[in-house]
Amino acid sequence: xxxxxxxxxxxxxxxxxxxxxxxxxxxxxxxxxxxxxxxxxxxxxxxxxxxxxxxxxxxxxxxxxxxxxxxxxxxxxxxxxxxxxxxxxxxxxxxxxxxxxxxxxxxxxxxxxxxxxxxxxxxxxxxxxxxxxxxxxxxxxxxxxxxxxxxxxxxxxxxxxxxxxxxxxxxxxxxxxxxxxxxxxxxxxxxxxxxxxxxxxxxxxxxxxxxxxxxxxxxxxxxxxxxxxxxxxxxxxxxxxxxxxxxxxxxxxxxxxxxxxxxxxxxxxxxxxxxxxxxxxxxxxxxxxxxxxxxxxxxxxxxxxxxxxxxxx
Numbered sequence: 001x002x003x004x005x006x007x008x009x010x011x012x013x014x015x016x017x018x019x020x021x022x023x024x025x026x027x028x029x030x031x032x033x034x035x036x037x038x039x040x041x042x043x044x045x046x047x048x049x050x051x052x053x054x055x056x057x058x059x060x061x062x063x064x065x066x067x068x069x070x071x072x073x074x075x076x077x078x079x080x081x082x083x084x085x086x087x088x089x090x091x092x093x094x095x096x097x098x099x100x101x102x103x104x105x106x107x108x109x110x111x112x113x114x115x116x117x118x119x120x121x122x123x124x125x126x127x128x129x130x131x132x133x134x135x136x137x138x139x140x141x142x143x144x145x146x147x148x149x150x151x152x153x154x155x156x157x158x159x160x161x162x163x164x165x166x167x168x169x170x171x172x173x174x175x176x177x178x179x180x181x182x183x184x185x186x187x188x189x190x191x192x193x194x195x196x197x198x199x200x201x202x203x204x205x206x207x208x209x210x211x212x213x214x215x216x217x218x219x220x221x222x223x224x225x226x227x228x229x230x231x232x233x234x235x236x237x238x239x240x241x242x243x244x245x246x247x248x249x250x251x252x253x254x255x256x257x258x259x260x261x262x263x264x265x266x267x268x269x270x271x272x273x274x275x276x277x278x279x280x281x282x283x284x285x286x287x288x289x290x291x292x293x294x295x296x297x298x299x300x301x302x303x304x305x306x307x308x309x310x311x312x313x
Contacts, residue, residue, distance in 0.1 A: 016174045016205075018076040021281050023087035029264045030087050033278045038285045038309045041136075041278065045304060051274040055301035057114055057138070058107040061287065062095060062295035064117040064134055068125035073283040073312035075119060075134055080207050082117055082135060083177040086164035089137045089261040089277050091115060092151065092177045093208060093243040098295050099256035100248035108257060113139040114276075114300060115259060118287045133285040133307065137261025138276035142268050144259050147193035148179045148244055151258045154266070161266045170202040170240065179244055194255065196241035208240040286310045 024034040036044070045053055066079025077084070081094035091099070098104060107113040118131040126132075145151040155165035155178070170176035181187065185198035192198050202209045248254045261277035262269045269275035289296065289306040298306075 018078050019083065019085050019175050021084065021279065023085065024279050024281075027087055029273060029275075030279075032273065033275070035280055035282050035284060036278060038307055041285070041307075042304055045300065051276060052111075053138070053276060053300070054112065055299065055304075057112040057300045058103075059114040059116055059136075059298055059300050059303040060098060060104060060295050061116045061118065061289075061291065061298065061303065062098065063120050063131065063291055065120050065122075067117075067119040067134055069119055069128060069132060069283055071127055073128075073310075075132060075281050075283060077134070078175075078207075080170070080175045080177045082115075083168055083175065084135060084279050085173070085175070086167040088143075088164055088168075088263045088265060089135055089279065090151075090168065090177055090259065092148070092258040093240070095295070096243075096246050096256045097248055099259065100254050103297065105257065108139060108141060108144070108259075111141060113259075114303075115139060115261070116287075116303065118291070119283070128283065128310075130283075130310070131287040131291065132283040132310065133280055133287055135280065136276075136278045137259075139259050140262045140267040140269065143266055144257055146255045146257055147187075148199065148258065149181045149187045149193045151260070152178060152181055154260075157266045157270075164265065170206055170208070171200050172203060174203060174205045175207060176202070179240065191252070194245050194247075196244045199244055202240045206240065208243065210239045283310055283312060 024030045064077065064082065066077060068076050068078060082089055082091045104113065114136065116136045117134045119126055119134050121129045121131060123129050143154050145154060152165070155161050165178060167173065168176045168178040169180055170178060171180050180200045182198050182200060185192050187193050187198065246256055248256065262275040263277055264270060264272055264275055286308045287306060288308050
């Protein structure tokens with residue numbers, strides 16, 4: 001059985017190399033939280049008001065390995081997770097184990113969970129070799145879900161949110177992070193919410209589209225656990241089916257949370273100027289606390305303390 005992806009035809013679109021921040025640049029509400037200097041970020045955090053910010057909240061900080069920084073201090077996101085396109089930050093298909101952890105789920109349940117992503121120090125992708133703050137979001141429990149079926153239906157609020165869902169749809173977007181459910185599956189039966197056969201595959205140039213997809217489709221008919229252990233393509237980030245079927249510590253009830261940040265389009269903060277999601281496509285803030293592996297957990301006050309302003313040379 002051939003496991004190779006078909007060659008790209010001349011008329012097909014070129015591969016997409018990084019996520020598009022245009023929604024953050026064009027929307028007046030999103031601009032308020034886009035490329036903020038450190039002083040402005042701290043001011044927003046300290047002026048709690050009606051924004052629901054507590055300096056005792058829990059922040060999970062990790063390195064986004066798929067980012068790069070150029071000599072002009074511009075940050076690019078070449079992967080699909082996190083996804084900030086459309087103006088809503090979502091984390092659905094990376095950091096599976098972190099999103100499974102009981103401590104994270106406890107903070108999530110209490111409405112006190114923040115996620116922060118920083119750039120890698122790898123000198124091949126970052127000439128400054130510093131961890132720059134890339135995004136920070138307070139997780140909105142009213143949007144987040146534990147299956148892609150549920151998350152997909154959260155993005156059905158109105159036509160604007162449906163358009164954001166289309167932008168994030170991995171069927172069309174090579175860097176999309178929402179997997180579209182099929183109409184012919186009963187998601188209320190058994191574990192169909194986590195059955196990759198109940199979802200449309202990604203487009204073939206998606207970063208989580210593995211070269212062995214045909215073989216794995218065949219294997220799934222005889223081994224339903226195939227998807228959970230389908231491995232990773234060394235030339236790609238991962239496997240879209242693994243994102244859907246993943247569970248942790250051999251416990252099928254322990255599924256990674258699919259996280260969405262507060263935003264003005266949907267959820268608790270819709271139509272509000274007071275939402276807690278921030279994006280940086282410029283290297284303006286350095287995270288000076290080392291992250292050796294995995295992630296670090298700290299309070300929001302401690303997180304703000306270990307941030308430093310950075311001036312591009």
